[in-house]
Amino acid sequence: MTIALNKKYEYPVLSLLNLTIKVGDQALVDKVTFDIHKGEIFALVGESGSGKSLTSLAIMRLLPQALRITQGSIELQQQNLFMLSEAQMQSLRGKKVAMIFQEPMTSLNPVMTVGSQVSEVLRVHLKLSAKAAKLKVIDLFNEVGIPQAEQRVNWYPHQLSGGQKQRVMIAMALACEPDLLIADEPTTALDVTIQAQVLQLLKKIRDQRQLSILFITHDMGVVNEMADTIAVMKQGKLVELAHKERFFAHPRHSYTQKLLQDAIPKMQPKQLSGGQPLLVLNDLKVHFPIKKGIFQRTVGYVKAVDGVDLAIPKGQTLALVGESGSGKSTIGQAILNLVRSTSGEVTFYHDAEDCVVMNKLSDRAMRPLRKKVQVIFQDPFSALNPRMTIAEIIREGMSSLQVGPKSKAEQYERIEALLIQVGLLPEHMQRYPHEFSGGQRQRIGIARALAVEPELIICDEPTSALDVSVRAQVLTLLHDLQLQYGISYLFITHDLSIVPTIAHRVAVMQQGKIVEQGDVEQVMRDPQHEYTRTLLASAPELVRNALQVAQVA
Incomplete structure (x- = not known):
């Protein structure tokens, strides 16, 4: 799908043409084409499994071995990345194109100070001395708003807050002044006030450096705050591509309309x-x-x-x-x-x-009250035993708290009814947690909680x-x-x-x-405490406007 857009930017920093990624005969990314220009924030939007992150990994040439690029090209500043050797690609990563990830804690080495991790990038790519690299890291930490930068270069990741760890990841990505920054869901795990700070920081750095940003997200509120151009992916295909003004005023594809409605x-x-x-x-x-x-x-x-x-x-x-x-x-x-x-x-x-x-x-x-008060957790995958089938997971609570039918056959009938009630299928009973999507696993968690009434x-x-x-x-x-x-x-x-x-x-x-x-x-319309007003003010504009409309209605 190719859509001509009137660009206000000078030239494409990144060009994708008919990018196709397959596993076996199945296309996970299907003929994706778009350009990102200098100084542009380009949002790639879609649900899990739509192909967003695979597209970013293809740009970095970090795709798993089981996946094949069967068609298309990726050009970074008119250089075809697929024609480069791995050694040549390594010299580009961090220097010309850099990436920040959704969860900074898993991206930082817990046994190295954050300063040494950032200086490692500088020493590899720019050949700086240890002293010069440390001074550069302090400058970067100041640029991304980490307080007391001189002291915190010597801190370990566990000593920093979530927002500060993400700022370290941004400093690491910016260390060698790349032309393109790929931000893969960089604010999903952050609180709304920290999210607002990180988004503001990225926009400020974009303006200062004329940096191009590929911003991958499923959050339409963040898209409205950040993006100049928006592309929507569904099941590997690009279904809509538009400037921000047209995108939010007149979304054309039914899938885009649904994403906006749900947001x-x-x-x-x-x-x-x-x-x-x-x-x-x-x-x-x-x-x-x-x-x-x-x-x-x-x-x-x-x-x-x-x-x-x-x-x-x-x-x-x-x-x-x-x-x-x-x-x-x-x-x-x-x-x-x-x-x-x-x-x-x-x-x-x-x-x-x-x-x-x-x-x-x-x-x-307390044991008899356990059946009266249940819990649904944030991460459904870690809350489900990977070695048990869904039926065994749900039945375990019923048996241990002695709720519901006594016979195994009747218990399985109850479990089947629960799965149907939460929008799953009876045949899901004998499957394991890894065979389900995140939303399905959360439905299983809800069914487990409901099982004990x-x-x-x-x-x-x-x-x-x-x-x-x-x-x-x-x-x-x-x-x-x-x-x-x-x-x-x-x-x-x-x-x-x-x-x-x-x-x-x-x-x-x-x-x-x-x-x-x-x-x-009452609280949303007329917050009394300064902290509540701060939380509301930190929410994306799309959310704030919708809340005001809902209150008037």
């Missing part, structure tokens, strides 16, 4: 926020001791949760919003007694007359790793199950665009404390 937050129908409480947190505190010295004396405490009051009514959803390290997940773990609270009470109400203080129970006494499900960032369309499907499924069974949710997230779609009330958490809570419409 825009939708306000739930108004429902009463009152009702009988199911779970109440009263002055909950979780403090972790800081120990030092040979005798490991306690010298202080990390106040992960510091005096939190929350209530979740029956059949309703409370969204708990905040950045990484704010204490959101610790609250979920404290409710489940996976971490012990320091003080305060977590009270579960069987009914108006009968309740139990969960965090005062022993592990043995819970009254409350703690959803800990259950959609942060999912594409926008899959995310929309999972949120719709959770909402439908709530209406059908009256389940309550504690929905832990850092993504503000999800909150109106799933929640009735929202609580905003910062540094272990709840700084604001209320009905979703």
Whole structure:
């Protein structure tokens, strides 16, 4: 597919012509053609499996051996990359074209200081001395906004925050002043405020250096913030290519229209926020001791949760919003007694007359309540045993908590019905987790939680790793199950665009404390706390505008 665009840039830095990548006879990337010009941010958009990342790996000549390029060419500054030897290609990587990845922690060596990792690039490509390389690294760290750069060049990756690690990856990619930067989902794992900072940094560096950027993402809000030109991939094919203004004003392909529709937050129908409480947190505190010295004396405490009051009514959803390290997940773990609270009470109400203080129970006494309170995790793959079939995974909870039918045959009938209910097929029962997509694995996690007939499900960032369309499907499924069974949710997230779609009330958490809570419409329309206003202001413009429209409607 070739579309003529009126370019305001001087010349193509990168040109792809009919790029085709196959495994066997199946085309994973099918005749993809586009140009990226000097100083242009080119967004390549699509769901997992669409061929985005394979296209970027082909540009870097890093495709797995099982895949073959059967057709087409890739030219970097009019040099055909497929005509180069591996040694010649190595000299280009980092120097002419560089790449930053989605998860910086897996891209950084944990036993080397971040400064030595960046200086390694400079010494290999620019032949700088150790002293000159270190000075250059300090300059790069200052350029990408890492505070106290002189000291932090000597830090290890685990000593930096997620946003700082991503800045190190950006500094490494920019070290040799490449002509093209490939950014593969660089903000997906980041909080909304850190995401805004990283996006702003990339745009600033683009402007300063006239750098060309290939920005790979599934987030339409990020695309709207960043891109000059947008290409949409579906099942290996380029289905739409347009300048940003035309793309958002008049999307032509039905798949593009669906991606945009799924990306825009939708306000739930108004429902009463009152009702009988199911779970109440009263002055909950979780403090972790800081120990030092040979005798490991306690010298202080990390106040992960510091005096939190929350209530979740029956059949309703409370969204708990905040950045990484704010204490959101610790609250979920404290409710489940996976971490012990320091003080305060977590009270579960069987009914108006009968309740139990969960965090005062022993592990043995807590066991019967496990079936009442379940959890859905952020990463469904690591939450599923890879050696068990889906049927065995779901049946394990039913058997251990003695819920549902006793006979194995009846249990399998129940599992089959659950899989159908969450949008899977009966034949999926005998498959293993690695045979499913991310969205399907999350549906399996939901089916496992439903199997023991819970009254409350703690959803800990259950959609942060999912594409926008899959995310929309999972949120719709959770909402439908709530209406059908009256389940309550504690929905832990850092993504503000999800909150109106799933929640009735929202609580905003910062540094272990709840700084604001209320009905979703009230908090989104008129935030009272400065931190809440910062979170909303950091959301992509597409999300902010949609929230304003939803509130008016």
